[in-house]
Amino acid sequence: MNRTSASLLARDPLRFGLLLAAAMVAAAAGLLLPAALADAVDAAISGGPSLPHVVWLLTVGGTEIAADVVAAILTARVTSSACARLRRRVTRHLCKLGTASPFAPGDAVSRLTTDCAGAGNLAAIVVQLVAAAVISAGAVVLLALLDWRLALVFLGSVPVALLLARSHLRLTAGDVAAYQEVSGELSARLLDAVRGLRTIAASGVAEREARRVLRPLPRLHAAGLGMWRTQSRMVWKAGLLLPAVEIAVLAAAGFGVAAGRLSIGDVLAALGYVVLGMGLVGQVPQLTNLAQARACAARLDAVLGTEPPAAGTAWLPAGPGGLTLRGVAVGAALRDVDLDIAGGSTVAVVGRSGSGKSALAGVLGGLRLPDRGEVLLDGVPVTALRTESLRAAVGYAFERPALLGDSVADAVAYGSWAGSGSVERACRAAAVHDLVVRLPGGYATPLEATPLSGGEAQRLGLARALARNPRVLVLDDATASLDTVTESRVEDAIAHALPGRTRVVVTHRAGTARRADTVVWLSGGTVRAVAPHDVLWSEPGYRAVFTEGAPG
Amino acid sequence: MRLYWKALGEQWRGGLVLLACSVLESAPAFASGRLVERAVSQGFAAGSPGTGLAWLGVFAAVAVLGALGSRLVWHRLGTVVEPLRDVLVGAVVRGVLGDGATPRHAPDASGVARFTQHIEVVRDATAGMLVQARAMVVTTVAALAGLFSVAGALAWYVAVPVLLALAAFGALLPTLAARQRALTLADERVASSAGAVLSGMRDVVACGAEANAVASVDAAIDTQATAAVRMGEATALRTLVVAVGGFVPLLLVLLAAPGMVTAGELTAGAALGALVYLAATLQPALQGLAATTSTVLLRLLVALRRLGESCPPPSRAGGTAEPDGSALSLRGVTFGWGAHAEPVVRDLDLDLEPGDHLAIVGPSGIGKSTLAGLLTGLLEPQRGRVLLGGRPVTGVRPGLRHRLIAFTPQESYLFAGTVRENLALLAPSATDTDLLAAADAVGAGELLDRLGGLYTELGHAAGGLSAGEAQLLSLVRLYASPASVVVLDEATAHLDPAAEARAERAFAARGGVLVVIAHRLSSALRAGRVLVLDGDATLLGGHDELLAASPRYAELMLAWTAGREQAEAVPPLSPLSR
Incomplete structure (x- = not known):
């Protein structure tokens, strides 16, 4: 049993024990019920006094119902608290792993949602399976105590009936594939139309375009009909399983009545035991669920077993924000990069796509860890620094920032102690203040009610970096969506708001590179040259960097 | 439900x-x-x-x-x-x-x-x-x-x-x-x-x-x-x-x-x-x-x-008004995205007669697209009126309004179907000749040849086309439409400057009212009048007039021409950016 599964069952022993006890009480009462019923029935049809039997039946039945209800409530509590506990642990661990996490975001989300829910069910599934096994075994034993022949007939008829009613619940692959393909086609058409919604709304062609999107619908209809027909050929036999076993046992019980071994009430009891005995068959899907829950737990183990990178312990001494790279290599993106960036200077990083610009930006503030070599900030290796010290010293803005937090102001202050004053100053510098005050709630507008264009999000991301007042500012293509006029205005505002800070600017624009003190020209993961823009401009290879993919 | x-x-x-x-x-x-x-x-x-x-x-x-x-x-x-x-x-x-x-x-x-x-x-x-x-x-x-x-x-x-x-x-x-x-x-x-x-x-x-x-x-x-x-x-x-x-x-x-x-x-x-x-x-x-x-x-x-x-319920029945001509006029138009929000446009007056060519310039995100929404009747102003042929534009019979005003945003709408189906979206009765002529006019003839003609099938999400190519096709569609008011909302952003100039000149020569929401300031040089949106103030006038009268406009132009010298030193690009 893996670590997560073990901790799940051991973590909450009291509730788990209570749940198991309630399930066992319900099972025992359920097993006593047919016999109690049989006695009461015998009394009833013989016209004798039935009250004592009915009282006993009431006691047994009432206990079963009460235990069932208690077990249902406990199941919900045990399951939900196990799931929440796992989710909190996994969230913490994934945040500790940070950017070093080997799990892609989609994968991590599915582990946090689906796998935690699946693994959280483990205790409930185990209890349910144990209870079902106890009930089924008990029913066979009680059937045997009633008349051993009945137990034999039951045990003999179950496999035969299972064979008879074996239902291939698998649909033919063709039906499903056809349905999903047409369904996907419809979604793709709708998505096309949604992307062109402004055109559609402005041209008043909504109805025509709706008909165009819906064109594959008749094919979906036909594929759907096919699916139901296929199912109809297969599932109906499953309904025969229980009657087949019931009839076999009834026949055997009938001979018992004829021979005087059994009372008429016993026939009813036998019928009850058959239903209880067959209960395990109904629990077969739970075995799959159990396997799934364990697989979920294993996937969580994989997350929790991944060691987070060790954090440093040093505090950053005061300094100008100078950066030094010594033999830095990052996977295939950077090879043996040596670089000195003087504190307070503005450095542009340019190069074709795939030349390692973002990897270089990432290692400066420890977002990516070099495989070899080291990065020094004011003489201290960044890996030796305390996380909070490093984060306060190096601020990042990205081309496509993920904005987090409840409101626009939250998103700008995210993770920092910036107050409303610094948030507004940062937004003014990033040329986004005018936009924010035009939102329905200004700075308090909820982020999710604010559909932002790429350029708007970019400027809020920039404001977020500025609001932290860092020693080194890394702009990873963070002004790419701004027009050139706004961009140069923003650059001036940053220089004014954060004077003397080191700025590392990844860019595709010649104008931006020209305004920097120095340009680091990357090519194929190595530094091709470090020099001012006007010096490099004479090289055709350097000029070609700016024509790539850039609209004029 | x-x-x-x-x-x-x-x-x-x-x-x-x-x-x-x-x-x-x-x-x-x-x-x-x-x-x-x-x-x-x-x-x-x-x-x-x-x-x-x-x-x-x-x-x-x-x-x-x-x-x-x-x-x-x-x-x-x-x-x-x-x-x-x-x-x-x-x-x-x-x-x-x-x-x-x-x-x-x-x-x-x-x-x-x-x-x-x-x-x-x-x-x-x-x-x-x-x-x-x-x-x-x-x-x-x-x-x-x-x-x-x-x-x-x-x-x-x-x-x-x-x-x-x-x-x-x-x-x-x-x-x-x-x-x-x-x-x-x-x-x-x-x-x-x-x-x-x-x-x-x-x-x-x-x-x-x-x-x-x-x-x-x-x-x-x-x-x-x-x-x-x-x-x-x-x-x-x-x-x-x-x-x-x-x-x-x-x-x-x-x-x-x-x-x-x-x-x-x-x-x-x-x-x-x-x-x-x-x-x-x-x-x-x-x-x-x-x-x-x-x-x-x-x-x-x-x-x-x-x-x-x-899923929003279909709503907003259109008006029934019949406009007299296709002149657009704005009277004291004010619009903001919320009651407490700073308005995007304030008390704007503007008259556009057939033959007019207006460029709207301003920094990113200042509300230029909002103005496009107001002009095309997609948005209703909070105060003031937008009139088409003397009638409030939102009150004009929708079918007629859509025939009179055509609009294309920065993001192109192309769907899976033939090139022809895509181009004829706004002009269902256009002939192949009309469409080919429109393509030649805006400079998409070569693209059409490269695609293999009008009957080539396009994939989902404009698969295989660059953003610039998709914009060119949208421009052909717009050119072929019967509209007498055309609004281009950064619709040439992915074209290179030469292709943009060609397309804009084609639309200017097409007649009717042309409103260009400019991605580059060069669009302003080609327009008869320029509307500058700059957050606090709106300015309207000819290019030279604005240069003389507005330091803000002059500053924008200066910054832009400075950037352009550098850009023009760059070796020429292929006609379309990828």
């Missing part, structure tokens, strides 16, 4: 067929108690096992008949469920694309995926209700009918508690549905808050905001756990109600039967039959009904409600 029930109602023929199949399916439930009782009291207990076996044989035959009935149900299911899904898909697509839809709240890829998922849940759950819940209802009714036919004297003892339990269960359903919905929303919130943090991990780390991230996800996790417990409690209550409802009749019959048997009101056989119905058929059917109803029905209700919420 109402649409669903209406659509379901329209499938009443299919429903009747299902009901007919149900009669067959209910045969075992109706006959079970009676047949078992006969087999025992006339056969085995009477000393003739042969008769007993014969009755059991009949029971087996009836069981097979019932199974065949359920096969028929499955077979006919599609004829009810598939038309229903068709109606829902149609309503969702029309709702998303329809007049009530605003682009600012349009669903994204995951939104479209969610629609598909909700509709599939509705389809599956409806099928589930029709198969399982219907079968359980049929079984319950058949077992009650069988019981009454065997032992009518016991009817009240059985019917009253069962009906009370069903009524109590029905009363519980709204609570169950509300809690299920809360749970679904809480689940979605866990996924969305975790998704935001995990896909933004780079930013979380860069901001040193791990604690904020954990706290936001933790809040969602706790809400979900509470919602799950509350759902579990409601489910337990449901279990209690139904179990009591199935158990009490048994007790009452057992208490009443001896007296009735003694008094001769009931035969022993009838009492046995009644008890078989109660214990072996009615009780399991009730429990099954409660279980399937509360899983399948709740899934159905939640999905329907989510669909209704995320």
Whole structure:
């Protein structure tokens, strides 16, 4: 049993024990019920006094119902608290792993949602399976105590009936594939139309375009009909399983009545035991669920077993924000990069796509860890620094920032102690203040009610970096969506708001590179040259960097 | 939601067929108690096992008949469920694309995926209700009918508690549905808050905001756990109600039967039959009904409600006004995105006569596209009026308004279909010659040749075309339209400057009113008049006039020309950017 599964069952022993006890009480009462019923029935049809039997039946039945209800409530509590506990642990661990996490975001989300829910069910599934096994075994034993022949007939008829009613619940692959393909086609058409919604709304062609999107619908209809027909050929036999076993046992019980071994009430009891005995068959899907829950737990183990990178312990001494790279290599993106960036200077990083610009930006503030070599900030290796010290010293803005937090102001202050004053100053510098005050709630507008264009999000991301007042500012293509006029205005505002800070600017624009003190020209993961823009401009290879993919 | 029930109602023929199949399916439930009782009291207990076996044989035959009935149900299911899904898909697509839809709240890829998922849940759950819940209802009714036919004297003892339990269960359903919905929303919130943090991990780390991230996800996790417990409690209550409802009749019959048997009101056989119905058929059917109803029905209700919420109802009937000409005028127009928000435009006056060419310039995100929305009648100003041919533009008969005003945004709309279908979107009656002429005019002739002509099929999401190529095709479409007012909203942003100039000149020569929301300031040089939006003030005038009168405009131009020297030193690009 893996670590997560073990901790799940051991973590909450009291509730788990209570749940198991309630399930066992319900099972025992359920097993006593047919016999109690049989006695009461015998009394009833013989016209004798039935009250004592009915009282006993009431006691047994009432206990079963009460235990069932208690077990249902406990199941919900045990399951939900196990799931929440796992989710909190996994969230913490994934945040500790940070950017070093080997799990892609989609994968991590599915582990946090689906796998935690699946693994959280483990205790409930185990209890349910144990209870079902106890009930089924008990029913066979009680059937045997009633008349051993009945137990034999039951045990003999179950496999035969299972064979008879074996239902291939698998649909033919063709039906499903056809349905999903047409369904996907419809979604793709709708998505096309949604992307062109402004055109559609402005041209008043909504109805025509709706008909165009819906064109594959008749094919979906036909594929759907096919699916139901296929199912109809297969599932109906499953309904025969229980009657087949019931009839076999009834026949055997009938001979018992004829021979005087059994009372008429016993026939009813036998019928009850058959239903209880067959209960395990109904629990077969739970075995799959159990396997799934364990697989979920294993996937969580994989997350929790991944060691987070060790954090440093040093505090950053005061300094100008100078950066030094010594033999830095990052996977295939950077090879043996040596670089000195003087504190307070503005450095542009340019190069074709795939030349390692973002990897270089990432290692400066420890977002990516070099495989070899080291990065020094004011003489201290960044890996030796305390996380909070490093984060306060190096601020990042990205081309496509993920904005987090409840409101626009939250998103700008995210993770920092910036107050409303610094948030507004940062937004003014990033040329986004005018936009924010035009939102329905200004700075308090909820982020999710604010559909932002790429350029708007970019400027809020920039404001977020500025609001932290860092020693080194890394702009990873963070002004790419701004027009050139706004961009140069923003650059001036940053220089004014954060004077003397080191700025590392990844860019595709010649104008931006020209305004920097120095340009680091990357090519194929190595530094091709470090020099001012006007010096490099004479090289055709350097000029070609700016024509790539850039609209004029 | 109402649409669903209406659509379901329209499938009443299919429903009747299902009901007919149900009669067959209910045969075992109706006959079970009676047949078992006969087999025992006339056969085995009477000393003739042969008769007993014969009755059991009949029971087996009836069981097979019932199974065949359920096969028929499955077979006919599609004829009810598939038309229903068709109606829902149609309503969702029309709702998303329809007049009530605003682009600012349009669903994204995951939104479209969610629609598909909700509709599939509705389809599956409806099928589930029709198969399982219907079968359980049929079984319950058949077992009650069988019981009454065997032992009518016991009817009240059985019917009253069962009906009370069903009524109590029905009363519980709204609570169950509300809690299920809360749970679904809480689940979605866990996924969305975790998704935001995990896909933004780079930013979380860069901001040193791990604690904020954990706290936001933790809040969602706790809400979900509470919602799950509350759902579990409601489910337990449901279990209690139904179990009591199935158990009490048994007790009452057992208490009443001896007296009735003694008094001769009931035969022993009838009492046995009644008890078989109660214990072996009615009780399991009730429990099954409660279980399937509360899983399948709740899934159905939640999905329907989510669909209704995320799919805006079609709204806003258009006006009926007939404009006189196609001149546009704005009188004191003010618009902002909220009551407390700073207005995007304030007290704007503007007159555009046919032949006018206006460029709108200003920094990114200042509200240029909002102005386009006002001009085309997609947005209503908070104060002031936008007039088309002397009539308020939003009051003009929609069909006519769309013929008179054509608009193309920065993001191109191209759909899977032939190039021709795409180009003729705004001019359905255009001939091939018209379309080819339009293509030549805006400079897309070469592109059309490269694509292989008008009858080439385009893929989804303009697959295979660059952003610039997609924009060129949108421009052809616009050029070919009959509109006399054309608004280009950064519609040439992905073209290189030369291609942009060619396209803009073509539109200027086309006649009518041309409004260009400029991506580059070069658009201003080509226009007759320039409107500068700059947050605090709007300026309107000719290029030279503005250069002289407005330091702000001069500054913009200066910054731009300085950047342009550098850009022009760059070797020339291919005609279209990739």
